[in-house]
Amino acid sequence: MNKQNIRLLTLFDKLKSGKFFRKSDEATRFNVSEKTIQRDIDDIREYLGIEYPGSYLDFNRKEKYYFINRQESKYISSQELLAVVKILMDSRAFPKEEMHQIIDRLLDLSVNENKKLIESIISNEKYLYESLQNSKSIFETLWELGKSIDTKNVIQVSYKKENEDLAKTKMLKPVGLIFSEFYFYLIAYEANEDLDFPKTYRVDRIEDITILPTKFKVPYSDRFQEGEFKKRVQFMYSGELLHIKFRYTGWSPQAILDRLPTAKIIQQDVTGVYFTAEVFGEGIKMWLLSQAEYIEVLEPAHFRETIAQTIRKIHDLYGEQ
Known part of the structure; x- marks a missing residue:
């Protein structure tokens, strides 16, 4: 040159x-x-x-x-950019150094006269940003998982749960990546199991990944969709797919519809608001119990009994001594 x-x-x-x-x-x-x-x-x-x-x-x-x-x-507006950066920092998804690099690169997209204003608005929050405990870089892992999902290759991962001393080797059929409440999750079927629903794996707990030459098939009619899965899962716990009915007596039915995207109001009277929803079992159980006396599960009967058993155990913990 x-x-x-x-x-x-x-x-x-x-x-x-x-x-x-x-x-x-x-x-x-x-x-x-x-x-x-x-x-x-x-x-x-x-x-x-x-x-x-x-x-x-x-x-x-x-x-x-x-x-x-x-x-x-023609580009992302300064107002949109400010909103995106605020959401990004609130996610706490990346180590501090990486988060600062991402924010700085995003701010370079702003028109010059607004860049300093955005920097001023976020300066304190950016300075005091705290990443999660044991936060580590996961960009390369996310990229490798994304490639395997696209090519439908079976993967071998070393996966270490929080309370385990050693990582375990797993063979997985990866079908989706989701971010939810601080963490990225891999959605995958175990290659050696025949389950009707996928499992979730925290990406930051994957210590090693190998993309294998073995392919797996996902029939188009059964094609996994991250968006549809996320509508039905709470706290990233999957489990049996349930069709539930419950009565709500709290003050904000809109909050229920926002929290459970598959929920529908089927009846409303002086006794409360009645909902149906399609959800995965383990996570929804945790969320329903968090609503205390404001939600009563009505159907299905076996799930109502599961909730009741848990409430009885809680009562035993807090009952009179």
Whole structure:
């Protein structure tokens, strides 16, 4: 590459990353005249007009520097960007250093005049950000899992549960990746078991992964869908798929519909609001019990009895001594 090409690419890379430059500084840096830098500026301006519609090279007359200005209608808006960054930090999904890198790269997408405002709004939360206990980088693992899901390859993983000393080797048929309440989860069927429902595995507990050449088939009619699975699972505990009916006497039926996307109101009277929902058993049991006396499970009978047995055990724990 000749010197002109290197200079052009260097200037464009600086602008594209959200930075700016002054003509005089770059002329000194590259040991050329300001007239030469001006020709580079004209080339960059023309290139932006062709390849980046919605962006243009702007000039700050007061500070005398050039920068790329973006029309927010063509890109993520500053308001959208602020919301995304706030949600990302609240997830606590990544180690602090990685989270800061992601946020900084996202902020480079903002138009220059709004970048400092967003940085000011999030500065305290960013500084005080705390990742989860034992947080580790999982980007490479997520990528490998994503590839195996796409190609439908069986995988071998070393998986270590929280209270186990040694990791166990598992052969899995991966079908989905989901993020829920701080953690990423792999949704997979055990290759050596014949279950009607998949299991969930925390991605941060996978210590090693090998994509095997063995393929598995997912008939289109039974194709796993992360979105549909997530509608029916609570706290990432799967289990038997249930069709339940319950009565709610709390103050916000809307909160029930938001929490259980498959829930439907079938009746409402002075005794309460009656819902049906399609859910996986273990997680929904935990959530229903968290609602205390405001929810009564009505159907199915065996699930109602399971809830009742748990409540009796709780009563024994807190009953009169």
